[in-house]
Amino acid sequence: MIQIRDKHFEEFLTEKDIQAYIKTLAQKIDEDYKDQELLILGILNGSFLFVADLARFLTIDPEISFLKFASYEGTSSSGKVNDLIGLNEDLTGKHVLIVEDIVDSGTTLAHIMSLLKNKGVGSVKVATLFFKPEAYKQNIPLDYVGKEIPKLFVVGYGMDYQGKGRNLTGLYQLKA
Numbered sequence: 001m002i003q004i005r006d007k008h009f010e011e012f013l014t015e016k017d018i019q020a021y022i023k024t025l026a027q028k029i030d031e032d033y034k035d036q037e038l039l040i041l042g043i044l045n046g047s048f049l050f051v052a053d054l055a056r057f058l059t060i061d062p063e064i065s066f067l068k069f070a071s072y073e074g075t076s077s078s079g080k081v082n083d084l085i086g087l088n089e090d091l092t093g094k095h096v097l098i099v100e101d102i103v104d105s106g107t108t109l110a111h112i113m114s115l116l117k118n119k120g121v122g123s124v125k126v127a128t129l130f131f132k133p134e135a136y137k138q139n140i141p142l143d144y145v146g147k148e149i150p151k152l153f154v155v156g157y158g159m160d161y162q163g164k165g166r167n168l169t170g171l172y173q174l175k176a
C-alpha cells in the first residue's frame, strides 16, 4: 500500500503488466500504419509516459507531438472555456493517432475530436492505455485499448491524484 497526500492506494497493475499491454498495442499500430505516415498526438499531462514507451516499442517512424488543454475562465455564458494548445502543425491529409492515458466518461476525447474536425485530417484514430467502459458516455470508437478497467480512481503511470503519483511505474487504485 502507498500513500499520496491524504489517500491510500493499492497496486492494481504492475509495471510488467503495463509494459506488456503497451507492447501489444505497438505491434498492432506498427501493422496498421506500415504504409501510412503517422502523427501521434499525445494528450498532456497524463499521456507522457505512455507516449514515451509506446513510441520506443514502435518500429515505424511516426511524428510525435503533444496537445494540452488550457482551462481558463472565459467571458462566454458557459463561463468556462477549454482550448487546446499545441495544435500548431498543419494536419491536412495526416493520419492522426490521439493518445490518451485513460478514457473515463469520454468528455475529454469528444472535445478533442470536435476540435480536430474541419482540419482536413486524412484519418483520426484513438489509442488509450486504460478504459473504463462502465463510465463511458460517448459513442466514439476507441481503436486501440491497452486494458479495460473497472470504474475506479487510479493513479500512476502518468495519472495523478492532485498532481502527484504520475511517476509511479505501476497502476494503483484508491483504497475504499
Ligand code: IMP
Pocket: 046, 100, 101, 102, 103, 104, 105, 106, 107, 108, 109, 152, 153, 154, 155, 159, 160, 161
Ligand atoms: P474523461 O473526460 O471523463 O474521459 O476523463 C479523461 C481524463 O480524466 C483523463 O485523460 C485523465 O487525465 C483523467 N482521469 C480519468 N480517470 C482518471 C483516474 O482514475 N485517475 C486519474 N485521472 C483520471
Ligand code: MG
Pocket: 043, 044, 045, 046, 047, 100, 101, 102
Ligand atoms: Mg489525460
